[in-house]
Amino acid sequence: MTRILLASRNAKKLRELQRIVAAEGLSGIEVLSLDDVPAFPEAPETAPDFEGNALAKARDAAAATGLPSVADDSGISIDALNGMPGVLSARWCGKHGDDEANIDLVLGQLGDVPDERRGGAFVSVVALVVPGGDEVVVRGEWPGTIRRERSGANGFGYDPIFQPEGYDVTSAEMTAEQKDSLSHRGRALRLLLPHLGKLA
Template sequence: MSRILLATRNAKKLAELQRILGDSVKVLGLSDVREFPEEPETGATFEANAVDKAVQAARETGEISLADDSGFCVDALNSMPGVLSARWAGHHGDDDANKQLVLAQLTDTPDERRGAEFVCALALAVPGEEPRVVRGQWRGVVIREERGSNGFGYDPIFVPEGGDGRSSAELTPAEKDAQSHRGLATALMLPQLKAALGLI
């Protein structure tokens, strides 16, 4: 079976990619390979961070590696939190604090100015080759109260445009995969990924 390393320790991201790629590919996470010192994310863009993570993972492990850098960009906050999404409230990975800070910052923002998008830059690094990177974007609006218990991060405060009014956290995993920023980026990368894995 082909395998690919997704340079993350986030179990939900690993499960999401495994669902998208199906049973013909085994998705490994950083916990499944020999440990190495991970370089901090210092890029100014999602693409820069994704490429840095994928290239380091491929170099350190010899595995074909994918890495994503994703975040939540709110129009009224000048596209922030952006690359700072995971640590917007000051502590990395504190989803509740991050969501509450965004909601507080938008308290006086009228509904028509609460546009936002999730962004995912996905980079593929094959040892000995130049990295490739794609971007997926998922537009919608920030609602005023959390809804739903699926997903993670900012999902409970985001309603995608063109949908039926459910938040991202109220969608089923399959529904989210079909329309999300990460699902779109993965679909854009899939031909290159399959070629790298020898699946086509």
């Protein structure tokens, strides 16, 4: 069994990767999280782009544990905000991980923006670093629009205000399986699967 480390403590991200690996029939791979390995110093996310942050996290994890390591950096890019919050998505309100405050701030900033200019996309960049071996970086995007009010209780982050292109529900109103097949992270992770398969 090949052990691969997801350099995250986010249980929902861990389950998402485990589901996608299982759905693709990749046997011989066990996905661990940071909670499953001894703690190591994690550098702050200071890169100006998703690619830099994902690669730095994966390199740190691979160097510290000796395991092939996967890390993602993801967020929402809103057209009317010139692509922001971007890499600042998780701390847009000034405090890390306060989903409700982040959504409130975005809704306030978009208050006067007409419906036809409320486009945006979820972006996920995933890096795989194999100790002494390859580094692979892939990117997935999920276009849609930003709703004026929250709807739905599934998912996390900006899901309650993001309506995917071609759908009349938010991503927070979708099942986990629906979201896996469509989402930015799902798209990026599937691009990574051939590289994970080589490790199995």
